[in-house]
Amino acid sequence: MSARPASPDSVPPDPGALLAWYDRHHRRLPWRVTPVDRESHGLLPDPYRVWLSEIMLQQTTVAAVKGYFEAFTQRWPTVEALAAADEADVMKAWAGLGYYSRARNLKACAETVVAQHGGRFPAEESALLDLPGIGAYTAAAITAIAFDRKATVVDGNVERVVTRLFAIEEPMPAAKPAVKRQAATLTPDRRPGDFAQAMMDLGATICTPKKPACALCPWERSCAARAAGTQELFPVKAPKAERPTRYGTAFVAIRADGAVLVRRRPPKGLLGGMTEVPSGAWTTAKSAADDLSAAPFEGPWRVLPTRVEHTFTHFHLIQTVRVLDVPQDRAAPAGMWWSPPAELGGEALPSVFRKVVSAALGRPV
DNA sequence: TAAACGTGGGT
DNA sequence: TACCCAAGTTT
Incomplete structure (x- = not known):
């Protein structure tokens, strides 16, 4: 006008x-x-x-x-x-x-x-x-x-x-x-x-x-x-699009010395190039909250009682956190590495994953 | 042009 | 609590 x-x-x-x-x-x-x-x-x-x-x-x-x-x-x-x-x-x-x-x-x-x-x-x-x-x-x-x-x-x-x-x-x-x-x-x-x-x-x-x-x-x-x-x-703004909820599962593998298994995300897209714990895809299907297919190891993954929520610009995410303790000599799968406790805080971990790791370790990261 | 792209703080 | 918002850019 x-x-x-x-x-x-x-x-x-x-x-x-x-x-x-x-x-x-x-x-x-x-x-x-x-x-x-x-x-x-x-x-x-x-x-x-x-x-x-x-x-x-x-x-x-x-x-x-x-x-x-x-x-x-x-x-x-x-x-x-x-x-x-x-x-x-x-x-x-x-x-x-x-x-x-x-x-x-x-x-x-x-x-x-x-x-x-x-x-x-x-x-x-x-x-x-x-x-x-x-x-x-x-x-x-x-x-x-x-x-x-x-x-x-x-x-x-x-x-x-x-x-x-x-x-x-x-x-x-x-x-x-x-x-x-x-x-x-x-x-x-x-x-x-x-x-x-x-x-x-x-x-x-x-x-x-x-x-x-x-x-x-x-x-x-x-x-x-x-x-x-x-x-x-003012300013007049067009109505905002709705924010869908997506679900996912994050896997926090903890080595005997407290090191956590992490990997690099793909260079482009959401959180491109940043570090993450191994995770399944984030989808609107609730079944993603209970999907073990992206686990980096076989094992008795235990479920954290509290799910970790995080809101991005265009969707809300609810993650199930699964935790597994592994022996000190367990090798990291290809493309992943063990991040020792002293280095974890310095990793390029976006807040969404910092929340996940903090919840799994029971202490701030 | 519209959608993707993070996070934490304020109300 | 849920929503809004902050010194935007890229595709």
Whole structure:
């Protein structure tokens, strides 16, 4: 549908007013340079750190990212260091953050930046867009934040702010082009990097999905949705598809010394390239919860009394956990290996399998 | 264009 | 509890 103007006594949204708000209320984050350092001392953030943070922040909360960002920058302080890293180590370090194709693309991107750009991130949006794992949002974000060049940065926060500001009633994601067009009209020539971060901070702290703090918003008198009292109705979204339940069986073989049998998942698809305990296929058939055909050994597998549940983006999973104690000299089947207790925590185990192993061992992994 | 792709925290 | 949500990208 079309955008409505704000109320008759409204004022046009002023980018300067948002920047002034940001100067006072910006959040201090490990990958950021403060507005004062930027404006007074001409400081720009390290593009490597900006890029790394933006990849980690894709569909992921700031709280979840902080520790991983710290660990990655400590271990791999530069894009050269990351490009030279062992991919398995990167996957291990990423374990638990989710969306694991990001980790593989992260490594590939670092290699490309080193091999094709002399170890420097390009400042051009179009060049950034060609790099693995960098899409429209991230290319614009790096251009604006790392290089302080004008770019229209549209993430979920900006979508919410803009659809409310202009009361855009067209449902997402169809409204994306309209949102980008409106966002572009707001983006200032001066301080585009701070402006981008200001829009995102505004969405994260004031223009929140539920109960937005409109009284504290620098654009309150510019907001069409606020004028109509309909701010919580935006952005309009299409109804979500139902999430089916799937069932499966996981096999935790425990060697005498406490080592657990694990294997690598196929490189692509769900949890691609990550580590798992041997498991049967996850299907909507409940019989999968009682299927021993994927067991790595013959034996009296005992059933754990509690099934392990985990929710993915597009389905819910209920896993039966079966446990078997095996002697110390039992060889791992082809393609599998024994992970000793001291190394188990460092494996590239996604959360879904960390839950399974923890349940089987009776202690956190 | 729509579906695949994780996880943990908030309400 | 169940659902929603978070600084999206890829196919």
